[in-house]
Amino acid sequence: MLVRRSPRSKLANALINPPASRLTIRQWLQILSTFIIFFNTWGLLLTCGVFQTYYEQSLLQGQPSSTISWISTTCAFITLSGGIITGPLYDYGLYRLLVLSGSLLQVFGLMMLSLSTKYYQLFLSQAICVGLGAGIAFTPSVAAASACLPNLASRARAMGLMACGSSIGGIIYPIMFRYLVPQIGFAWTIRTIGFVMLALYLISYLILVGHQQKPTTVRRLFDVSAFTDLPYMMLCVASLLSATAYYIPLLYLPLLTEIRIPSISSNLALNLLAIVNGASAVGRIIAGIAGAVFGPTETIAVSLVLGSILLLCWIAVDTIAGTIVWSIFWGMVSGFLVALPGAFLPLFCPSLAVIGARSGMYWIWVGLGMLIGSPIAGGIYDLRSGSRDWWRLQVFAGVFMMGAAILTIYPIIHLRRKA
Template identity: 65%
Template sequence: MIVTTPDGGRDGMSSITAVNGSPAEDASPSPTSPRIGRRRWLQILSTFIVFMNTWGFLLTSGAFQAHYELFLIRDQSSSNIAWISTTSAFLVFAVGIVTGPLYDRGFYKPLLVAGSLLQVFGFMMLSISTEYYQLFLSQAICIGIGSGIVFTPSVSAAAACLPNPATRAKAMGLMACGSCVGGIVFPTMFRALVPRVGFPWTVRSIGFLILALYLLSYLVLIDGRRKTSRAPVIRRFFDISAFTDLPFMLLSVASVFSATAFYIPLLYLPLFTKVRVPSISPDLTIDLLSILNGVSVIGRLVAGLAAAIFGPTETIAVSLVAGSVLLFCWIPVDTVAGTIVSIHTFILPVSDRDRLPDRYLLVPL
């Protein structure tokens, strides 16, 4: 988030406040110091967990999509079912329109608590859902809004405590790896538990794990909090002047189109593979999600380094061009080995698209 310093300039942790639980910096590093102190590492850990619980679960949507189509709501079309996960992903970002200004007013921890409780409530309701509208309300609305309430303030807090641009870019890549970890853990849990305990208890188990991780995230923030006498910088709740900022609008529109292209392969990966490779086992179709998210760890870390060296705009431009070319190369693939190779080649360049460069640009400390 943009914070105004006493001298009227724009800076980061040199003037960031810690009112009502908002993150604060260590006293020793200078505003542009690349060193990361203990409190900053705690904030990075907290945001890593938030990435795991929010986008890590959303990257499991392919497993839920396949289960809904094949077992739970077979009377619904594939496109209707896809509205569940896509609406949830939309709300993660859309809710930030409200939670961003609330974070500026010092409500970081209340937002974290409210969002995590709503998200876990959504999992409990999802576990007892059997109809399409019930699945939509619990997964798309409750889990989506809950994730959005937590996500934007957490990313803003992490960016605020890392004023050095190069350090911030690297840390963003590291924190984004939390979604990769979640994208490995949750599909693996889904594949292992559904045959043994059924869909309801599988969803409850995921919900309980996410609740435990949120408790750890909150305790970390309590340990890393630091009091300050500075007053919070209060800005307008809705700034219409943003629509007159041409670079900002171009970036926003481009992000919409690139996100649309990026999530289609992730959402339909298990079903697409089952159609193109009928002999593949159901377990392996779910494991493909874990493989994809595991490989993306490399892409996110490399993207953080590249953004620090070459700049976020250059990094995301190259990744989108490479990803587009590789996506077309995926079309003729009809073997298990070819699918795994395509996953590796596609996700490596585009794994930064959904987390790093545009987030790095939109939080200009």
């Protein structure tokens, strides 16, 4: 007797029974290359807390926290929003030129940062030059990784692995900064970071040797059809809200911890960022596995809910042990938010031909959230005031993260209806 099985979409089959396939050498090289670019771009962005602390305590004493935070947030905005230009240029076939020019410009910006002593110099070198170089290299690399991994399950796992690069960079760069500045000074510490970055970029160039991408027709900077694609636009707005909240702990965790817990040592306060980024690496690996099993969009929705709960629980954390535990959990949950966009964005593209443009459009929303989030938080609560109203900053972050989770519901329903 024959039993007729109900039809199942390709998406559902990929999620439930992902086909086993071995990655080629070129795919592994692309994963390595994108891992390194995550290491050098997001890894440096995750180091913003140590820069913020050093600038407030040494180079820029007397400047308000919100003013100083514009350096890191502008760098993050340019890094992520640069994809609005580089995404279509990737579609046009300029991947090699983008990675080469972006990486060299980022290293050059760090060398100029090592010579900077005034606010405008720090802003031009770190926010503009480093941010622009990182932005030129970041989006094309993620788009190339998505394009070379057409299988949904493989892509989700690989994106989790590649995004671990930012966590490892977020561990190594803060530790380098923290321990080298007292020994060799700010200038040579930044130069050392620049040399490490350059050496890693040289390894990432392996994928560029013999890389072939046929230029397609010239595309507009915007995929106009995206503005009428409601699920995609809701994800973009959700990314704006989540990014607004995401950057606040990274920028203010060391300083806020020293204010709330005077007994904590300065070393441990700065090392909290390394703890967060170390836990984030574990979260990104779990995110890749969970995204392959349950779906990347569903997984990121759950992580947004957990993230909002953790940000609100941050209000009650007032001990050293509690801060360390909170940092570990926050690092794991925040790792999901960085690892999965590269896996779910292709699901909301009508074809892979526009993946560069839509990726760039998505990341500009993320960059805008990171640009405004921390300065607004600094305006809500001035760390120099010494008041006990820090809970306002934490509620602000938690509410925005919850809003992002709510906006993700409809895109999930849309995907399931298509399936």
